[in-house]
Amino acid sequence: RYFSQNNLERILTIMKNHSYTPSPSQSDTITALIADLNFETEKLNPETLNILMMPLFQTIPKAAEQLLNKSILSLIKKHDIEFIEEWISPLKSHCQGLETYEKLNQIIQLKNDLEQLQSLGELYYEFKHHEKAIECFSWEMEFKPNNPKPVQWLSKIYRDMGMQLESDAYQQHSLNLQKKVTG
Template identity: 35%
Template sequence: ILMDYFPNESWVKGIASDLNFIKYSKLYDQLADVLIDKDPLYFENRLFQLKENKQEYQRLEQLLKHQSRWMDLIRFYLQTINKENYPSLLQFIQIHLPKEDVISVLEDLIQKEQHIPELIDDLFDLYIENKDAEKIIQLLIRSKLSLTTSQTQAFEEILNEVNLNPRYFQSEQMDSILAPLFHINPAKAKIFLHQFITLLLKEQNIDSIIEYLEPLKGCIPAIPILKKIEQMQKLSNDPDQQFLLGQLFYEFGQYDQAIDCFSWEMELKAYDPKPVKWLAKLYNEIGMNQEHQAYTQLYIDMQKRA
């Protein structure tokens, strides 16, 4: 070890040339197994240096197993990860680590772009076990994994049980998420698209949203929702259609814009109780009790006069 780290030091050379050392040199040159007991630190260090040699790799692997040094063995596998030793790594981390740590290890390997086909399938299966739909979708986006029939069925069952939150995905990913999602589970995809548009309307104008969702026009189940956004675009510049626009804003959770639309409609049609009824409903839903009561009473009075 000293020769490895200080090869040019005279005192190190002196030790190496000492007769007491020379008589053991054959053991070191041959890296004899007896060194496991006589000089374990050197033996292990030298095996690690020679790990590219298959035989020495296996000797170090067996040494760590024999000594039950499972965490060191896992670390060794991670340092030398390849298609051949990946199954051994997976076996040991599944035995010696909790599931969440197993997932973290596999996620780290994917981040390092390890080209191991089984890795993606194994991580997918763990996400399935955890019913983690959002991570499954992220993995599908990253890896372009083609699901088997059984994987598709398992994923669909999870989608029926969970609520996806578009907030967990970046906007530029949504195209990649929604297209396969409409193929796997159209009902869930429609809900997800509706939620996503609701978020977009808080941050972007309708023209930008229509342009952004253009690639989804090829998904037949998405068309009814997309048509509603296009309808909102047309109605936004039509002062005579603010009542319908208000209903659409309400459907997508945009209560402030809906209130503006119904207030405009109320001014245009002072004797029509319908926008008043909607205003009472909206103020109730956003917790403005005083306004809710005022519009409710106005609606009652208008009904009496009708």
């Protein structure tokens, strides 16, 4: 019944509470529901999905990985990294080796290392957390004023955000830095 209603949350709840293994066609339905999932428009709450996701890792691991990716992308926009670290802890045994999990671990390891702001900013950018990426690159620019890399990243992020004036200003600053370094 929940499959015909496309109710992903109920399907995952049944899988968890009743050790239900979906048929191949039901697995296809779950995979399609996850592929179409948009946390901006769905009433599904990513904060509660970590527990519901567990059986999915055993039955449809690719769909579970996709749901994990979407959940983290949604959560990172609303919560600090400590919340996400706590959120993912019940899933650790299922997530070892998954690219998103490994990148999240990198953020956790680098978050307080002032020598790694460039790498941290790039990771936040990959997670589409522009504000945190801007913060990292801005600090990197302060600590290393002659390095054009953080300036180039700031230009790119502002362009991605549709802020062309800011992007152009950082682009020009980057060119000036490169001229200073080479000339």
